[in-house]
């Protein structure tokens with residue numbers, strides 16, 4: 001208590017909700033990830049930056065752009081907060097969770113994996129999978145059927161990431177019930193849910209929960225599958241090398257060995273750190289990190305963009321007009337890399353959607369020493385939480401924030417994004433630990449949304465749910481009182497590690513003639 005009363009004094013500059021002895025604010029976080037999101041927004045509206053205590057853990061929740069900049073731009077504040085510990089059993093010390101010199105070296109080694117040329121190869125995979133996804137949408141949307149888009153798109157993103165990260169097709173869109181697809185789904189949900197339950201967070205107490213057995217089994221499935229893919233890939237590369245050698249020996253340029261598609265795993269297998277190849281464990285950690293970061297996030301983004309288009313028909317019409325102007329007569333073909341780059345209005349829609357519904361609503365750093373954040377002390381052993389989602393609702397940066405208005409990102413807008421401080425809006429984070437997969441994600445999002453809009457009219461679950469005034473359905477803090485209750489087909493937002501809708505993203509689609 002003596003120690004913590006000192007910390008309380010250090011943090012007195014930042015207000016927060018009243019606390020109870022021993023548990024702090026744990027009781028106010030609520031029982032569900034939805035309640036937790038509202039807790040965060042209520043306090044953001046009341047205090048701006050605020051502090052919260054979960055037992056003796058101090059959380060400083062930061063939404064002031066200058067303070068966001070202080071944390072994200074720092075080359076020292078790069079260790080992740082304790083919330084990320086739950087990812088360790090699956091992801092180990094991969095790029096997302098590692099720190100210090102390991103993180104530095106691996107970041108440097110992995111950065112070339114997102115080179116323009118490699119992205120072009122990945123684009124082929126995205127095209128093939130999204131074409132198949134169109135067929136699935138055609139089937140499910142027949143007869144004006146209302147369906148859960150979020151549930152469906154999850155298998156598309158899983159197929160894309162397995163294909164690009166590991167070079168294997170698991171075909172989750174056709175076989176959503178395979179052990180591996182089910183295991184990835186379970187573990188993402190599991191990590192998300194544990195984050196908000198203090199008793200489930202530590203393995204020591206988690207082992208007494210009934211789902212612990214399934215959790216262990218899931219980890220085993222994921223590890224066995226991924227290690228197996230790595231070993232097979234190594235074997236394949238060895239054979240490829242031998243075939244090449246043989247072709248050289250016979251002085252023939254041709255070899256009948258079929259070269260496998262280049263995957264992220266191949267980059268790892270041919271990379272070195274400290275002059276040595278990566279260990280199998282290190283490769284496993286990075287591939288698994290990509291599996292997690294590269295699929296849960298894009299599922300969230302694609303779901304909310306599609307949802308917003310279903311409710312805002314005027315915006316959807318403009319997206320479609322742009323598609324017609326760029327794609328010409330054949331609206332069903334794949335868009336080229338250049339054509340996607342030319343879709344500027346679509347870019348604005350993606351940015352505006354990520355402002356309202358950022359796939360990663362908050363991120364956390366751990367202070368390994370005391371820091372002075374623009375004159376305010378951040379005590380040692382504090383979790384500095386960057387509340388990315390709240391930045392999007394800052395009225396100074398984004399006036400009338402509950403309006404879905406892609407034009408605010410137009411280069412010609414009065415106060416366009418270019419006039420802002422780069423830390424006012426950071427859906428992909430910023431600074432040294434920003435999202436390494438940003439370009440990959442943007443490419444996948446544009447490929448899929450462009451194709452959906454060209455193939456289908458996206459409709460709300462019920463006609464009357466279309467937004468007539470341009471405002472969204474989800475409100476926070478004091479603004480909640482101004483709006484009526486959510487409809488059963490409005491998304492019930494849940495802030496877990498990624499932003500999800502608890503009740504799915506319910507909508508309809510009508511095939512374009």
Ligand code: HEM
Pocket residue numbers: 080095096097107289290293294295297298301358359360363364426427428429432433434435436437438440441
């Ligand atoms: C809409 C899609 C995405 C969003 C909004 C997003 C957002 C973010 C954010 C906010 C971070 C910072 C996390 C933190 O500081 O804890 C991050 C990190 C990361 N992201 Fe993404 N991400 C997306 C897609 C992807 C994709 C597709 C990949 C890989 C193919 C990826 C790979 C990573 C990795 C490896 C990191 C850790 C980087 C590091 O710590 O050095 N992300 N992402």
